[in-house]
Amino acid sequence: MFRRDLLAGAALAAALPRFAIAQPARERVLRYVPHANIPNIDPFTNTAFIARDHAFLVYDQLYGMDEQFRPQPQMVQGHVVENGGLLWRFTLREGLRFHDGTPVRGRDCIASIRRWGRRDAFGQELMARVAEMTEESDRVFAIRLNRPFPKMLEAFSKVTTSCLFVMPERLANVDPFTNISEAVGSGPYRFVQNEWVPGSSLAYVRNPDYVPVPNGTPSMTAGPKVAHFERIEWRIIPDASTAAAALQAGEIDWWEQPTADLFPLVARNRNIAVDIINNTGLIGIFRPNHLTAPFNNPAVRRAVVTAVNQMDFMTAVIGTSGVEGRPNLRREGIGYFAPESPSASTVGLDRLxxxxxxxxxxxxxxxxxxxxxxxxxxxxxxxxxAATLVGADLFRRMGFNVDLVSADWGTVVQRRASKNPLEQGGWSGFFTFWSGVDHWNPASHASIRGHGDAAWPGWPSIPAIEAQRNAWFDAPDDAAARAATTDMQRIAFDEVPYVPTGMYYQPTAYRRNLTGILKGQPPLFWNVRRV
Structure with a gap:
């Protein structure tokens, strides 16, 4: 599954806490419609964006990422690096407590890193270099490496799924392939577990014990996270027309992803703002299952690349309308890395x-x-x-016999985890989207990886891609890193871990009496207030 400036000045935000307390009870509640239901609240086992967005309310990170994609201390007061990069020692800020009242300790961080490192692509690379992790005191823990890992802070601050969220040791010790059943973090909001109605609603209340970073300016997931609302309610509204009507009537405050046919309508309402807050865009992909025929044959996967017209997919997804400042929300000519990233290349694009x-x-x-x-x-x-319907039509015209299996997103996420053959409930492929920042570099790019059974669903085994990924991690300079990612794209267009289907920019819509919405991905709820 990022970005940047505030919609309101820091001085206005600083005056907010007293103002927010004085608001009527209803005005201290933010009502939000997310893009999907969340059937699983475990931020490590569930790689869907919706699980990550939920987790950023509940948990905190050791390091945040600012709008320039730079790691900044968040839960950590600071760190030192010794022994030629083989020893990292981290010191936690004072006063950090989990929602269950227990203090955040070094052992909680170690257990969280270990669990995350079993599931996340970036984390797996880190853990392959870890010799040991030790708690030196309640607030200090150390990581000893067998090989230097200069991208440690980028790993800890990543906003791509799965993010490193710190949870209590008792939860972090749960098997990383088993879902945790409760959400207990140290973040700015507490999850109200007994109000969770899957498929309908979720609720969060402000954490009065949260200790924000003491100075700095909020910038994406870095800096002070000031909760100005006493309560945040997520309303699951699958029907876009219903969500649009609720936003126009003021029954909700923020609709994360208005559909292409409706955002021009809501934009005409003078009380609603339509804005692009994710400036890295959303990249579409078709993920084939490499374990089952016919997509276990790379020639068949390459045939799909030959057939794809990326603009057909993006027009179906976002339409032809634009928003203020961005008249065209569609992009084609998208390869295996985000087009504005340092990893981007034109190699292989002629295959489309x-x-x-x-x-x-x-x-x-x-x-x-x-x-x-x-x-x-x-x-x-x-x-x-929209993308799937375009893809199904394309596959039929190519000559495939398409069996379209429709369900809600949560069911799709569960089914795509199955490695069974088709006759036993398996699957051949699915369409989905990643934020541009997810495809920024090889560290965060889960869907390009080719490490077989440990890979993201689809499970490609492409050793040549893994070799170039390792070369990127060990690159001595930018030129070597660029050479590695160029080779990754060349190999990817030949072996096809997935098919890129284009890129679009998703508007968000909110009532104009909200201010302080930060640019970035995921949607961020701190700093937001009602005026």
Missing amino acids: KKSVDQARAELQAAGAMGARLVLLNATDLSSIN
Whole structure:
């Protein structure tokens, strides 16, 4: 699954706490419609953006990331690096407590790093270099490495799923492949577990014991996280028309992802602002299952690349309208890294030929004409639903026998974890989206990885990509790093861990009496207030 400036000045934000306390009870509640339901609240086992967005309310990170993508101390007071980069020692800030009243200790951080490091691509790279992690005191813990890992702070501050959130040791010790059943963090809001109605609503209350970073300016996930609302309510409203009506009537304050057909409508309401807060965009992908036929054959995967017209997908997802400051919300010519990232390359883009006829010939040559595809579709996410319908039509025109399986996003996430063959409830592929920052570099890019059974669902085994990823981590300079990512893209267009389907910018919509919404990804609820 980022970005940047405040919509209001720091001086105004500083005056807020007294103002917020004086508001009527109803005005101290922020009502928000997220993009999806959240069936699983574990931020390490659930890589969906919705789980991460929930977690940023409840948990905190050792380091935050500012709008220039620089790590900044968050839970940590500071650190020292010794022994040629093989020893890192971290000191926690004073006064940090979990929502259950227990203090945040070094052992909680170690257990959280260990659990996260089993699931996250960046974390796996770190853990491969860890010799030991030790608690030296309640507030100090150390990480000893067998090889230097200069990107340690980037790993700790990442905003791409899965993020390193610190939870109590008792929860962090749960098997990383088993979901935790409660959300206890040390962040600015507490999750009201007994009010959670899956598929309907979630609630959070301000954590009165939260200790913000003592100075600085809020910037994405870094800096002071000041909670100005006493309560935040998430309303799960799958029907876009209902969400639009609720926003216009003032029954909700913020709709995360208005659909392409409706954001021009809500933008005409003088009480509603429509804005782009994720300036790195959303990158679409088709993820084939590399374990099952026909996509276990790279020639079949390459045939899909030949057929894809990225603009067809993005037009279906976001339409042709724009918003103020960005008249065109669609982009094509997207490869395996975000186009504005230092990793971006044009190598291999000529493989996107937009030719169904040529793709049919390639499919015939691969012996897969008429092959059955079980295509998963999340109908409650308009962007995924639109992309999937375009993809299903394309696959049929190519010559596949498409079995479209539609469900809600939570069900799709659960089913895509299955490695069973098609006749036993398996699947062939699905469409989804990642934030541009998720594809910024090899460290955060889970879907390009080729490490087999440990990979993100789809489970490609592509050793050549892994070799170049390792070369990027060990690159002595920017030129070497760029050479490694260029080679990764060249290999990716040949082996096709997934098919890039384009990029778009998703507007968000909120009542104009909200101010202080930070630019960035995920949607950030601190610093926001009602005026």
